[in-house]
Amino acid sequence: MFYDVVIIGAGISGTMCAYKLSKYKLKIAVVEAGIDVAAGSTRANSAIIHAGYDAKEGTLKAKLNVKGCEMMQELTETLGVHYKNCGSLVVGFDDYDREQIEILKKRGEINGVKGLRILDKRELHKMEPNVSPSAVCALFAPSAGIVCPYDLAFALSENSVTNGAKFYFNFKVSSIEKTDNGYAVSDGNETVTGKYVISAAGLYCDEIAKMVGDPLPFDIIPRRGEYMLLDKAEGKTTQRTLFVTPNEKGKGILVTPTADGNIIVGPNANVVDEKSDTSVTIEGLEEISEGARRLVPNINLDAMITSFAGVRSTPSTRDFYIQESEKCKNFIHVAGIESPGLASSPAIGDYVVDILKKSGLKLEEKTDYIPTRSKEGNFKLFYDMTDKERKIAIEKNPLYAKVVCRCENITEGDVVNAIHRPIPAYTSDMVKRRTRSGMGRCQGGFCNTKVAEIIARELGIPVDQVQKFGKNSNILCGKTK
Numbered sequence: 049m050f051y052d053v054v055i056i057g058a059g060i061s062g063t064m065c066a067y068k069l070s071k072y073k074l075k076i077a078v079v080e081a082g083i084d085v086a087a088g089s090t091r092a093n094s095a096i097i098h099a100g101y102d103a104k105e106g107t108l109k110a111k112l113n114v115k116g117c118e119m120m121q122e123l124t125e126t127l128g129v130h131y132k133n134c135g136s137l138v139v140g141f142d143d144y145d146r147e148q149i150e151i152l153k154k155r156g157e158i159n160g161v162k163g164l165r166i167l168d169k170r171e172l173h174k175m176e177p178n179v180s181p182s183a184v185c186a187l188f189a190p191s192a193g194i195v196c197p198y199d200l201a202f203a204l205s206e207n208s209v210t211n212g213a214k215f216y217f218n219f220k221v222s223s224i225e226k227t228d229n230g231y232a233v234s235d236g237n238e239t240v241t242g243k244y245v246i247s248a249a250g251l252y253c254d255e256i257a258k259m260v261g262d263p264l265p266f267d268i269i270p271r272r273g274e275y276m277l278l279d280k281a282e283g284k285t286t287q288r289t290l291f292v293t294p295n296e297k298g299k300g301i302l303v304t305p306t307a308d309g310n311i312i313v314g315p316n317a318n319v320v321d322e323k324s325d326t327s328v329t330i331e332g333l334e335e336i337s338e339g340a341r342r343l344v345p346n347i348n349l350d351a352m353i354t355s356f357a358g359v360r361s362t363p364s365t366r367d368f369y370i371q372e373s374e375k376c377k378n379f380i381h382v383a384g385i386e387s388p389g390l391a392s393s394p395a396i397g398d399y400v401v402d403i404l405k406k407s408g409l410k411l412e413e414k415t416d417y418i419p420t421r422s423k424e425g426n427f428k429l430f431y432d433m434t435d436k437e438r439k440i441a442i443e444k445n446p447l448y449a450k451v452v453c454r455c456e457n458i459t460e461g462d463v464v465n466a467i468h469r470p471i472p473a474y475t476s477d478m479v480k481r482r483t484r485s486g487m488g489r490c491q492g493g494f495c496n497t498k499v500a501e502i503i504a505r506e507l508g509i510p511v512d513q514v515q516k517f518g519k520n521s522n523i524l525c526g527k528t529k
């Protein structure tokens with residue numbers, strides 16, 4: 049198959065490009081090194097839809113952030129993704145912070161952010177009573193929000209597959225050759241050919257760029273951010289995302305609700321030697337605990353149910369780099385997509401489509417385009433259904449009456465559905481990210497083996513062959529009796 053467009057990387061940038069392009073009569077392929085969508089930075093981040101006052105005026109990042117934030121509500125509604133327009137607060141503690149907050153407000157207004165307002169101490173504490181009593185003011189950004197980042201990437205991919213795109217997983221691009229009519233992209237075993245190539249490989253965009261002989265004109269610096277996730281019982285700690293004023297490393301340690309009702313604390317921002325280093329350290333947890341207590345002194349960090357880390361692909365220029373290669377026609381770099389790459393993603397997708405159009409790609413809209421994740425619509429989990437919807441779901445499929453994950457109220461119907469969706473789940477982590485089974489207080493202690501049994505039954509494989517995340521991560525190793 050010769051594709052019109054080959055996209056490298058199934059993070060939020062690559063899947064958004066696939067989603068935007070699948071509206072048109074085009075053959076699209078996405079090649080991804082991991083076994084699933086959202087294997088890189090898109091999997092582990094703060095999940096904030098930033099309003100757009102952080103990025104320097106006039107940068108591409110500023111432009112795409114504000115636009116992307118404005119587009120997020122409609123996009124997530126169309127695709128059935130958890131999103132909440134909760135607003136954000138940059139909390140100030142002294143005169144220096146107040147000056148910084150005024151600078152951010154001015155910058156935000158130049159960038160086009162709507163509704164920015166500086167709150168005094170009284171108004172701030174009325175809005176968020178748990179914020180530190182020593183806080184004196186805050187910048188309120190009503191347009192900011194929170195989203196589930198990997199579910200957004202799943203939704204974009206599922207919609208793309210439903211509309212004809214093809215995803216190749218376990219496909220780590222190791223060479224790219226120019227051909228007479230485009231490019232041959234290979235992982236050493238298999239080759240995918242296409243007229244246009246979009247490099248959306250996150251931290252590895254520099255390596256991909258070298259493969260076509262067009263090295264990026266900047267460095268990608270891997271900066272790890274560590275997090276603590278608190279139990280849903282702490283979900284009312286804050287209703288809005290709480291930031292401190294930014295520093296040279298970035299936006300600082302924040303406290304925020306998540307789109308699924310937990311509280312998240314973090315991230316720090318430390319340069320790491322290995323791009324794949326997502327380890328969590330004692331020092332890191334101490335650093336983020338201290339940062340969180342500064343914002344919310346009575347935060348209950350004992351309610352931590354898990355910790356994790358993600359790695360940013362920080363460009364040394366501190367701006368997004370999205371353009372057609374000057375050396376290689378029809379090769380598009382989508383590089384340096386550090387924060388707010390998630391918030392900007394809908395606008396990044398449009399920006400890339402525009403580049404392709406200017407470069408000569410014919411964009412003819414499909415008449416049979418399906419706007420949802422599957423022909424039947426979006427996938428609603430049992431816990432998101434109304435009582436009436438639950439009744440109908442159970443009548444149609446009694447597996448919806450069997451709760452598998454008691455912490456998150458996930459049913460066997462949800463798990464089976466995840467295993468058969470357009471991008472199928474076949475490990476317990478894949479099921480977890482699609483359904484939230486194992487994401488609650490017990491972190492899979494009770495439901496993981498049940499999920500393994502369901503995967504084995506649905507795929508017709510022995511249960512001891514079911515894996516947690518691929519790479520021989522078998523959940524069970526043998527019989528005890």
Ligand SMILES: Cc1cc2nc3c(=O)[nH]c(=O)nc-3n(C[C@H](O)[C@H](O)[C@H](O)COP(=O)(O)OP(=O)(O)OC[C@H]3O[C@@H](n4cnc5c(N)ncnc54)[C@H](O)[C@@H]3O)c2cc1C
Nearest residue numbers: 057059060061081088089090096221250273388389390391
């Ligand atoms: C700690 C942290 C906090 C953040 N907080 C926020 C936030 O609150 N709001 C926000 O807007 N943004 C935030 N971001 C930034 C956001 O997560 C990123 O901008 C975004 O996820 C980048 O998406 P991407 O698709 O460009 O890259 P990625 O998600 O990294 O995707 C790249 C994909 O390419 C694949 N790949 C790599 N090499 C190859 C290869 N050779 N062959 C095939 N595939 C390959 C990878 O496996 C990966 O799946 C944060 C990031 C981090 C790390």
